[in-house]
Amino acid sequence: MDFWFSEKHTKNVKLSIRVNKQLHSSKSKYQRIDVFDSYEFGRFLTLDGYMMLTEKDEFIYHEMITHVPMAVHPHPANILVIGAGDGGVIRELCKYDMVESIDLVEIDKKVIEVCKKYLPKTASNFDDERVTIHIQDGLKFIRNKENMYDIIIVDSTDPFGPGEGLFTKEFYGNCYKALKEDGIMVNQHESPFYKEDAKATVRAHRRIYESFDLARVYQAHIPTYPSGHWLFGFASKKYHPVHSLDKKRWQDLKIECRYYNPNLHVGSFALPNYVESLLKSVEDDTENQEEKQ
Amino acid sequence: MNEQERAPIYEALVELEENRIVPFDVPGHKRGKGNKELRKLLGEKCLELDVNSMKPLDNLCHPVSVIKEAEELAAKAFKAGHAFFMVNGTTSAVQAMIMSVVKKGDKIIMPRNVHRSAINALIITGAIPVYVNPSTNERLGISLGMRIDDVKAAIAQNPEAKAILVNNPTYYGICSDLKEITRLGHEANMQVLVDEAHGTHFYFGKDMPITAMAAGADYAAVSMHKSGGSLTQSSFLLTGKNVNHDYVRQVINLTQTTSGSYLLMVSLDISRRNLAIDGKKIFKKVLNLAQYARDEINDIGDYYAYSSELVNGDSIYDFDKTKLAINTLDIGMAGIEVYDILRDEYDIQIEFGDLGNILAYVSVGDNHKNIERLIGALSEIRRRYKRDKSGLFTHEYISPKVKCSPQVAFYGDKESVKLADSIGRVTSEFWMAYPPGIPILAPGEEITEEIITYIEYSKDKGCSLLGMEDMNLEYINVIKEV
Numbered sequence: 001m002d003f004w005f006s007e008k009h010t011k012n013v014k015l016s017i018r019v020n021k022q023l024h025s026s027k028s029k030y031q032r033i034d035v036f037d038s039y040e041f042g043r044f045l046t047l048d049g050y051m052m053l054t055e056k057d058e059f060i061y062h063e064m065i066t067h068v069p070m071a072v073h074p075h076p077a078n079i080l081v082i083g084a085g086d087g088g089v090i091r092e093l094c095k096y097d098m099v100e101s102i103d104l105v106e107i108d109k110k111v112i113e114v115c116k117k118y119l120p121k122t123a124s125n126f127d128d129e130r131v132t133i134h135i136q137d138g139l140k141f142i143r144n145k146e147n148m149y150d151i152i153i154v155d156s157t158d159p160f161g162p163g164e165g166l167f168t169k170e171f172y173g174n175c176y177k178a179l180k181e182d183g184i185m186v187n188q189h190e191s192p193f194y195k196e197d198a199k200a201t202v203r204a205h206r207r208i209y210e211s212f213d214l215a216r217v218y219q220a221h222i223p224t225y226p227s228g229h230w231l232f233g234f235a236s237k238k239y240h241p242v243h244s245l246d247k248k249r250w251q252d253l254k255i256e257c258r259y260y261n262p263n264l265h266v267g268s269f270a271l272p273n274y275v276e277s278l279l280k281s282v283e284d285d286t287e288n289q290e291e292k293q
Numbered sequence: 294m295n296e297q298e299r300a301p302i303y304e305a306l307v308e309l310e311e312n313r314i315v316p317f318d319v320p321g322h323k324r325g326k327g328n329k330e331l332r333k334l335l336g337e338k339c340l341e342l343d344v345n346s347m348k349p350l351d352n353l354c355h356p357v358s359v360i361k362e363a364e365e366l367a368a369k370a371f372k373a374g375h376a377f378f379m380v381n382g383t384t385s386a387v388q389a390m391i392m393s394v395v396k397k398g399d400k401i402i403m404p405r406n407v408h409r410s411a412i413n414a415l416i417i418t419g420a421i422p423v424y425v426n427p428s429t430n431e432r433l434g435i436s437l438g439m440r441i442d443d444v445k446a447a448i449a450q451n452p453e454a455k456a457i458l459v460n461n462p463t464y465y466g467i468c469s470d471l472k473e474i475t476r477l478g479h480e481a482n483m484q485v486l487v488d489e490a491h492g493t494h495f496y497f498g499k500d501m502p503i504t505a506m507a508a509g510a511d512y513a514a515v516s517m518h519k520s521g522g523s524l525t526q527s528s529f530l531l532t533g534k535n536v537n538h539d540y541v542r543q544v545i546n547l548t549q550t551t552s553g554s555y556l557l558m559v560s561l562d563i564s565r566r567n568l569a570i571d572g573k574k575i576f577k578k579v580l581n582l583a584q585y586a587r588d589e590i591n592d593i594g595d596y597y598a599y600s601s602e603l604v605n606g607d608s609i610y611d612f613d614k615t616k617l618a619i620n621t622l623d624i625g626m627a628g629i630e631v632y633d634i635l636r637d638e639y640d641i642q643i644e645f646g647d648l649g650n651i652l653a654y655v656s657v658g659d660n661h662k663n664i665e666r667l668i669g670a671l672s673e674i675r676r677r678y679k680r681d682k683s684g685l686f687t688h689e690y691i692s693p694k695v696k697c698s699p700q701v702a703f704y705g706d707k708e709s710v711k712l713a714d715s716i717g718r719v720t721s722e723f724w725m726a727y728p729p730g731i732p733i734l735a736p737g738e739e740i741t742e743e744i745i746t747y748i749e750y751s752k753d754k755g756c757s758l759l760g761m762e763d764m765n766l767e768y769i770n771v772i773k774e775v
Contacts, residue, residue: 170669
């Protein structure tokens with residue numbers, strides 16, 4: 001049988017994965033949820049037809065969005081994770097003994113249920129006693145939180161559909177308020193490569209740059225995401241993503257990773273010229289506007 | 294079948310399309326084929342339906358078939374004597390009802406915080422306004438409804454007046470005692486007109502303030518395109534059971550286009566059907582969303598999202614709880630400033646900001662996601678901008694000194710003088726802040742120092758001022774002194 005899942009990466013480009021069988025399909029209040037089993041990538045989850053994760057390459061995304069801030073912050077104890085109903089970020093966070101509490105805010109309960117059932121490799125640590133699950137809109141949850149978290153990880157879907165509110169200035173501003181005075185926010189920052197994705201990157205960077213003292217971007221290679229070249233945002237009130245990194249301190253924790261290591265950490269902040277200039281145009285723009293005011 | 298499930302104009306348009314009539318009539322774009330760019334932008338369907346009056350589609354100026362049926366269904370849905378499909382905005386509905394009841398020299402009692410369309414109608418007809426001072430809530434800086442004692446006094450002082458116009462609800466959701474005002478008006482042989490532009494939903498939701506038709510009013514102008522969901526510029530004029538609607542049609546036809554847009558008319562037809570069938574459900578959702586937002590915004594602190602607790606039995610006889618009006622003075626900012634920040638920094642466009650308040654329009658098209666964005670943004674604006682509130686100006690209502698009728702002032706000999714030099718003169722033009730489009734100065738009113746201060750302050754806070762001839766806002770047209 002010739003059964004393929006296809007996702008359009010642009011109007012003119014698509015990625016197709018040969019599917020063995022479909023394991024699940026449902027429609028929640030917010031979105032359509034599907035799980036497939038494939039020959040090349042193992043099981044994979046899609047929301048409204050967009051690839052969220054595959055068993056084969058999810059480690060790259062989850063390690064990069066989690067360990068980068070965790071290695072920079074000297075004593076991360078209270079963590080907030082927004083989105084991430086698949087559990088991958090939670091799994092990575094639970095590797096740290098120093099973490100005392102993890103609040104997970106996911107708007108769609110059904111995503112968690114489906115992942116627990118079909119994606120046990122990522123949804124492995126929901127039962128950890130440090131984890132509290134809040135089924136709520138992220139923007140609403142964070143609105144009245146103040147000075148509570150060391151790290152906030154925004155593992156959102158794309159900036160349309162249920163994840164839209166997580167790419168707004170009000171959301172980033174609320175995150176700033178919810179962080180402690182040396183807090184760090186990391187977010188899924190879209191891709192700089194295709195035009196439509198790059199627009200989302202620029203928008204997100206503008207909003208974060210306006211809201212935080214320091215806003216940098218780092219990258220990773222994720223084969224099943226559009227273009228394979230993916231970005232993360234690192235926004236911070238105090239720590240620098242590279243200068244504040246204590247490689248030895250992290251190595252001493254003896255955390256096992258397949259993708260992340262402190263050298264790669266440093267390298268991931270070195271960006272291609274076209275990406276640097278994309279980000280710089282936003283930063284110059286913002287500063288000009290501030291001067292005008 | 295419930296007859297409200299019918300939509301005669303919609304059905305006629307569908308049939309016309311199926312019959313594939315060859316068009317050798319206007320519009321000249323011929324179902325969009327002659328204007329590819331516009332067709333691409335608006336969609337094929339939209340241009341296919343942009344057709345002219347013809348036998349199967351009836352004629353808005355003299356309805357005998359499908360438009361007549363659609364108007365009758367609308368009249369039943371609104372429990373009115375008659376309903377007119379209006380295609381030139383609620384402005385045309387307000388004007389048609391005023392032009393139906395007053396002529397040159399007749400008096401009409403109205404609150405001063407009416408929409409400009411009402412005063413425009415006075416310029417056209419030459420009628421004389423008798424203004425009732427809408428009292429003001431000092432804390433919020435908003436005009437309220439008409440007090441019964443003020444209406445009684447106006448009637449007693451002007452027993453020859455032909456009509457009373459009530460603005461109900463106001464933009465902010467304030468309702469007057471419509472039933473009592475109607476009773477008083479009828480008792481004095483005056484017709485009662487209601488500018489119900491912001492109250493379409495009263496006719497269809499549950500637990501809403503009383504409607505003009507239920508209160509026994511003679512005319513109501515209803516902005517279906519506001520809370521009713523139809524296309525911009527489409528509206529209804531409703532008349533009571535005792536009104537000669539054939540005469541009203543003649544008045545409407547004085548100024549109405551003879552090429553009524555079927556896009557607008559079909560949007561009225563379908564929206565009326567939706568509301569008649571699902572109105573209760575729709576407005577329950579709107580009420581819940583507005584109430585949720587109100588509670589959450591009041592929880593942020595300093596903002597005041599007001600509601601029915603304001604009701605005082607007279608100048609605030611009732612409150613429209615679907616309206617989300619928020620006073621911003623306690624964060625130290627004028628409403629218009631918050632309005633600008635929401636748009637410029639947070640990509641949120643709200644309905645309006647005045648000196649002390651903002652209004653977010655919540656409707657059938659809203660969802661929780663967007664409400665959360667609004668609340669989140671307001672909470673951020675407070676965190677980032679909160680400042681001392683001294684120096685904020687709140688007075689909204691300035692009692693007008695009417696020197697002559699709007700018509701005499703508008704058409705009289707005039708000259709242009711510097712704003713600062715105009716104190717004591719009589720204006721021949723409108724000055725208003727938009728939104729909400731309520732005049733600060735209307736033709737025929739004396740310019741005072743208080744008004745100039747108010748205008749300067751509004752300019753400074755970033756209000757859009759309009760109505761005047763001088764686009765630079767430096768000169769004002771006044772009546773020549775003899």
